[in-house]
Amino acid sequence: MKKIVLTAAALALTAGMASAQTVRMGTEGAYPPYNFINDKGEVDGFERELGDELCRRAELTCEWVTNDWDSIIPNLLSGNYDTIMAGMSITPERDEVIDFTQPYYPPTASAYVATSPDADLTGVIAAQTGTIQAAHVAETGATLLEFPTPDETINAVRNGEADAVLADKDFLVPIVEESNGELVFVGDDVPLGGGIGMGLRESDTELKEKFDAAIQSMKDDGSLNELLKKWFGDDTTLF
Structure with a gap:
């Protein structure tokens, strides 16, 4: 009986080790x-x-x-997954809560989209909840209208809510190119x-080092820039 118990314990330990080697990549x-x-x-996609x-x-x-965007950081911290790759910009506020690898996408522009070139950018502006864009709108003094998903922000403009x-x-x-001028x-x-x-728990320093090294290797051999051009076009910002 003791031998069976020990064997079961060994199997459990082995399974735990295998599980520990599987990194769960969280995205929206x-x-x-x-x-x-x-x-x-x-x-699917770039990330x-x-x-x-x-x-x-x-x-x-x-x-x-x-995972839904509005709970993507809390659920990383609670252990539902080990990383976040979800178009998440590196900001000082987020960096106080989680850790980040070096950037795998350079700083790029945000932009306003409307149904008319004369749209009032001091009026009602839609943005996804918990994004740097939502924070920016709040700082401008415009009326912020937040939505859980990016598709809902576009729909708010189309139906006149924003x-x-x-x-x-x-x-x-x-989205603009496929709207036929709308x-x-x-x-x-x-x-x-x-x-x-890539967002990680602050305690996962070894995992961060591994991903930092991998990102740097892709920058060094040019493959990251090729991937950026593949998904975002030749005019996108490169490293």
């Missing part, structure tokens, strides 16, 4: 082209392709987990954030 799955769910029901390559270079086994939406320009470009960019681009990085 609703912010194309950064991340989205494809027709097969799988996580899926990048994340898989980073895991390969870091010699880690990874699996993908989706005068404009403020979001990452890379997210907005394909949506237009308004005003000047707005530089926000310190680039996009």
Whole structure:
């Protein structure tokens, strides 16, 4: 009986070790082209392709987990997954709560989109909850209208709830192009954030070091820039 118990304990320990080597990659799955769910029901997009390559270079086994944006940091801290790759800009406020790798996407512009070039950017502005764009709108004195998902912010402009939406320009470009003139960019681009990085718990220093090294290797050999151009076009900001 003791031998059976010891064997079971050994198996449990082995399973625990295997589980510990699987890194759970958290993403929203609703912010194309950064991340989205494809027709097969799988996580896809720039961050899926990048994340898989980073895991390969870091010699880690990874699996993908989706989570709503508004609880994506709390659920990282509670252990539901081990990283966040979800178009998350590096900001001092977030850096007080979680840690970040070096950026895998350079600082890029945010932009306003509306149904008219004469839209009032001091009026009602839609933005996704918990984003740097929402914080910026609140600081400008405009009326902030927050939504849980990016698609809802676009719909708010289309149905007249909001005068404009403020979001990452890379997210907005394909939406404007596919709107057949219904949506237009308004005003000047707005530089926000310190680039996009992978979020981790502050205690996971070894994991951060592995991903930092993998990101740096992709910068050094040019493959990260190639991936940026593949998903965001030749005119996107590069390292």
